[in-house]
Amino acid sequence: MSEDFNNNKIIHAQSSETIGGASGSPDMDYVRPAETGDQDLYHGHSFITKWIFCQDAKVIGVQYFLLATFTGIIGLILSWLMRLQLGFPGLAGFMTAEHYYQFVTMHGMIMVVYFLTALFLGGFGNYLIPLMCGARDMVFPYLNMISFWMFFIAVGVLLASFFVPGGPTGSGWTLYPPQSILEGTPGSGWGILLMCLSLILFVAGFTMGGLNYLITVLQARTRGMTLMRMPLTVWGIFTATVLAMLAFPALLVGSLMMSLDKVLGTSFFMPTILKAGEVLEYGGGSPILFQHLFWFFGHPEVYIVALPAFGIISDLISVHARKNIFGYRMMVWAIVGIGALSFFVWAHHMYVSGMNPWFGFFFATTTLIIAVPTAMKVYNWILTLWRGNIRLNTVMLWCLGFIVTFVNGGITGIFLGNVTVDVPLSDTYFVIAHFHMVMGIAPLMVIMGAVYHWFPLVAGKFLDEKLGKWHFWLTFLGAYSIYFPMHYLGFIGVPRRYFEMYDSPYVTSAVGMNEFISIAAFIVGAAQFILIFNIIKTLKTGKPAGHNPWKACSLEWLTPSVPPEHGNWGDRLPVVHRWAYDYSVPGAKEDFITQTTPPSEVANTEVEKT
């Protein structure tokens, strides 16, 4: 096997690199010698080791992306079925209340965990972290491969629950006991067990991937890449991974205890229960304990999705506005601060859950404190646009769409985080509108922007701009007209998770709106297939992108070959001399200076020291 390694051939990056520029002293280009030797990589030769059980983080990233997208499409189809029922009750004959609740549950769980989390951390994380940090690969490629295949099995188990007796669990994505494991909820037998098993597998697989992301960022950056020179994408994914490593344990423990309650008849979450006139064998457990465990995972989970999105959007805006990200330090500290605070706010999901009401004061305060760093990020995004030189291409449109939807959803978050305002609005459609806007649509805008931005790197070809614009406007306008009016259903008081609204006089006034929302949902869902068509078309006939097509500064565009090969950097690791945002530097010839450009080559510029 050892012949598969070519590490002996790699020339180690030279210490004291002194490529003297035309002017300026070579001393200013000095970068410390390498601390570690070059990474030992396993190069696959057969089809299986190259594309299936592959240890290259870039291939693993694409694998994660494709599988997450696949499950995401299933989630999308489920949402269509739900909207069909809500907009036009009774139109789909097969739709019973059981089915409806199963679809609600699976849609929620798939979208939050198996789509967004897997896509941002598994997909973008794997692809971008080594490239942006200047590493050859993730530090533990074998573990990284296992991580993907664990995710694969987890998805398999999750989807298998559609085919077991009783169907998938219909307990809502929060899986609150006692209801989730009792008769009266669809899928309370096999469904909930497979769900718990799938989550445990997902957490195990994710832990393997997460260790890779963290150690790569901490210990495998290239020479000159200090923490404060890392692109915000890396900061976002890194912090999100830290959150995941500390939050997923609570989910794991909750799932395990619930499985035991179901299988062995323990009573961790089960108090004395009277069902159909008979007292069940359970007793003495606490249902609220599960809610605490769930939301101790669940709230950081929101930021596990949001922080990578924050990071990626910062980079996209900066590249396409041809301007450095405004207040980089503030942005980094905001990401870290939001991450840290997110562990102290979980019970704002539980204001009306029956927990000790005095917790309300504490959690309302911590929750609203988070609004401050988040608002700072928003200010910095729009201040980056200010006096920029904005390319209004598809990527930038997604960014603008993100700002609108994120600010909208963030502000409704202030409604729900403020304990008193939450009382009338919790468990209504206002909540649904809020979290779809802020952690459904807004991250989706980022994903789409990122796909249009990095596709030229991954595939070497530009996606079609015209189709991209259609895709954007249909998605943005459609999604906005789904969720903006939906807040008002919440004001009326329409509760969530109602299979049918029935006859309440004030609720029937919303029939027209529900029909409108459903139609918009069908259109938005269908519009996503434009992207798939665009990708297929581009792979066949797309315009080649070449090196660094967006004229970006960050490392991922500076690989010797496009798309980058295994090992990323050819013979020599890059050496970094500056942060990732030197756009439009006064005195420079072009409007960007790449991270690898030594100071002596751009000696007459006024660059901030980073």
Added chain:
Amino acid sequence: MSDPKIEGYQFKPGFSGMAHDTASDQTMFKGVHWGKAMMWIFLLSDTFIFSCFLISYMKGRGSTPVEWPNPSEVFGLHVFGVDVPLLLIAIMTFVLITSSGTMALAVKYGYEKNKKMCGWLILATAIGGLTFVGMQAFEWSKLIHEGVRPWENPFGAPQFGSFFFMITGFHGTHVSIGVIFLFIYAYKTFAGHYDEKKRGWFTSMKGDYVEIEILGLYWHFVDLVWVFIFAFFYLW
């Protein structure tokens, strides 16, 4: 995996110097092997798992309407006609802590490239772990014999059985996994895989004595967790 060498790096004094070192290029933890850093972070994550278990246990124990059984009676042993509380558990704890000591020695001899001593000490650690698991199995069977089940408990609150079996079981699984790896590593040490830097079976990464230290970290952690479980279940 590669050997860290941090020539040319001068650590800076003071708090701001520490911040500077932390944020400097290439590595955050200077000279720390990738695998070791990974194990530390994994253990941090694992700490959260055990914390969730133990906090749930505290909550469960605090809110159950039925009386919690008295640990010194439930866990007591009847030896030579006398009731000795916590006897078995004291031996178990002693064995596990001793095995931590042999593990630490194994790491030391590993770095000294003393293959034989290192291998024997790893084996001793593995046998200590195995003894611990065996005694735990004995304790489980004793409790099961007395009628304690995860779902019921003749001595009081049924949650006692649930939490006890779940948490000690989860910890026992950790120990068992550790024991399996200890045997593998003992074999690899004796066979000289670390001396020849032989590539691993699965990961195809070069062998190195640092792996023993990484496993040692895990082993000490499992020990430490046991101390907490011991305190929470047997002394509370």
Added chain:
Amino acid sequence: MHPGIIFFLVILGSLLFHIFTPWYWTDIASNWGSMDDTITLTFWVGGGVFIAVCLFMIYCVFKFSYKEDRKAEYKPEDKKLEKILTWATTLGVVALLAPGLVIWNQYVNVPKNAIEIDVMAWQWGWQYRLPGKDGKLGTTKVININDENPFGIILEDPNGKDDILIQSDTIHLKNNKPVKILLRSVDVLHNWYVPQFRAKMDAVPGVITYYWFEPNKVGEYEVLCAEYCGVGHYAMRGRVFVKNEEDYAKWLDEQETFSDLVAKQKKLEFNKTELAKK
């Protein structure tokens, strides 16, 4: 069309939608008008920020769209501006949070004169229990619940004897009299929610949760279950009538107490055994 125009129309549309929407909250029928006020306050502050941020963004898109010969400004940070923005935001957040906490304090502190009502939930329905002449509810236990004792009242508890039992999903409340809703559930989570009263709280099996409000508008309202509780969740409705003093007293008189129920059942049983003897 310039994308900025479309974005502008989206913002304008949102504003117009908010002004002219036929869908807004139901007329309030309880003392929690202050909750509506906090919502309105949050709307003004939040909506203002939303519109300001979006308009600024749209302005930038118009003003600074790409020109080959222009170079963007190079300004990595502006400490002063960032400081001002941080403090302004903090101030705004405090302004929103403070009234919220004050009202929450009212929400968790029940007035002394409130009537306690035991709301018992199960899959899928409600029933209610009011204290009798003594003004106290008897203690209950889930395992005591059966056909003879539908609320599971502990028989030894003297307070329970005169409790008024309402085995129906309809309850009547006295206008302008605070009520403390004591929620319990015999199986899964539920939530007794009347949109017009604004307040809500989950019913959790194993514990008793509470909240309070003071109805202040005579009328008929619908109770909705607001915490997912299984397939029948959407159908788990109830009814509340808020009545003035006389109507309420009349209604209350017609209700049966626990001892009435026990007596009735004893009689029934007695008749049965008599019948059997004959």
